[in-house]
Amino acid sequence: MLGVIRARTWLRYSEPLLQPWKVGFSSLSAIDGRKHHLLNLQEIETVLTDVKADDVKVIPVPKHCDWADFMVLATGRSTWHVKNIAQALIYKAKQKQRGVERMMLPSVEGQAGGKWIVIDSGKVIVHALDEKARAYYNLEGLWTPGGIQNEHDEDLQKALVKVRRKNNSKKPAQKNA
Amino acid sequence: MAAIFASRCSRVGRSLFGGLSNSSPGLFTTLHEMTCKNMFSQQQRTFIQMRTVLKVVDNSGAKKVMCIQALKGKKGARLGDTIIASVKEAHPNGKVKKGKVVYGVVVRAAMQKGRCDGSEVKFDDNAVVLVDKQGQPIGTRVFGPVPHELRQKKHVKILTLAGHIA
Numbered sequence: 045m046l047g048v049i050r051a052r053t054w055l056r057y058s059e060p061l062l063q064p065w066k067v068g069f070s071s072l073s074a075i076d077g078r079k080h081h082l083l084n085l086q087e088i089e090t091v092l093t094d095v096k097a098d099d100v101k102v103i104p105v106p107k108h109c110d111w112a113d114f115m116v117l118a119t120g121r122s123t124w125h126v127k128n129i130a131q132a133l134i135y136k137a138k139q140k141q142r143g144v145e146r147m148m149l150p151s152v153e154g155q156a157g158g159k160w161i162v163i164d165s166g167k168v169i170v171h172a173l174d175e176k177a178r179a180y181y182n183l184e185g186l187w188t189p190g191g192i193q194n195e196h197d198e199d200l201q202k203a204l205v206k207v208r209r210k211n212n213s214k215k216p217a218q219k220n221a
Numbered sequence: 222m223a224a225i226f227a228s229r230c231s232r233v234g235r236s237l238f239g240g241l242s243n244s245s246p247g248l249f250t251t252l253h254e255m256t257c258k259n260m261f262s263q264q265q266r267t268f269i270q271m272r273t274v275l276k277v278v279d280n281s282g283a284k285k286v287m288c289i290q291a292l293k294g295k296k297g298a299r300l301g302d303t304i305i306a307s308v309k310e311a312h313p314n315g316k317v318k319k320g321k322v323v324y325g326v327v328v329r330a331a332m333q334k335g336r337c338d339g340s341e342v343k344f345d346d347n348a349v350v351l352v353d354k355q356g357q358p359i360g361t362r363v364f365g366p367v368p369h370e371l372r373q374k375k376h377v378k379i380l381t382l383a384g385h386i387a
Contacts, residue, residue: 111386115381161359180361
């Protein structure tokens with residue numbers, strides 16, 4: 045019992061540098077440690093231009109969300125094109141890490157579907173969507189400042205519009221002389 | 222076990238406070254009630270298993286779902302795991318209807334989960350975001366706080382749609 049308490053207090057008050065068990069558990073710490081291996085913003089934009097992705101938009105993430113710095117939105121013309129965008133980014137990451145002992149690839153999510161693929165390369169997250177998915181999820185409206193506020197304002201205006209109720213009664217309208 | 226503990230407490234109370242004064246039994250009952258409340262009325266923080274009712278925190282149209290299968294682990298699902306659920310309550314004009322069997326990702330769980338820095342994260346409620354078989358979210362927005370552990374579980378789409386990341 046005393047040993048457990050002693051170990052806990054040591055973990056609590058010891059310096060973060062003296063805790064090697066932390067390294068490797070978190071994907072973020074591993075990514076930050078080898079940031080130069082993964083893709084940066086310029087390389088991602090170059091790749092997206094090469095594969096002819098439509099409507100590429102770079103959105104800086106607000107400061108309160110510390111899990112990423114930039115979000116890149118790109119539209120593919122078809123399912124095949126969206127998958128091709130993801131494959132091109134992975135290929136670029138492999139080319140950049142040629143000769144490294146332990147290759148570190150960006151995590152890819154949604155490659156089976158092909159409607160919305162997310163490539164997580166550390167501090168830059170790339171969203172490759174087809175046209176319908178981009179219109180449906182409306183990520184620009186969510187992440188641009190004031191986008192959600194505008195949506196709420198529209199909903200409020202719709203709620204305040206006076207709608208005349210239909211007259212569903214079977215009786216004929218009575219004329220009051 | 223609970224009944225045994227309560228009966229033992231009451232016996233000890235009678236033997237100790239039996240002949241002291243008129244106010245002492247009242248004092249003991251309040252203490253006894255407080256201990257029982259603290260012990261037995263607290264929510265049990267366990268795994269999400271079959272017949273667990275969860276809150277839906279996206280705009281897919283469902284309000285409450287009931288877990289019918291946890292897709293990982295023997296005991297049940299935890300934070301970030303995928304479950305199969307049946308819709309129990311739904312909005313009339315939503316994308317999913319009552320009785321439909323759906324997939325869901327647990328984004329908030331009452332059971333604590335350890336983080337790599339030694340701290341633990343736990344929430345007041347159990348909440349899910351409905352997804353399809355490919356993992357695409359059915360709704361377009363996620364309400365409330367969402368932990369960043371979902372990034373390690375490869376649910377970056379849910380993190381993207383969420384408003385607040387804990």
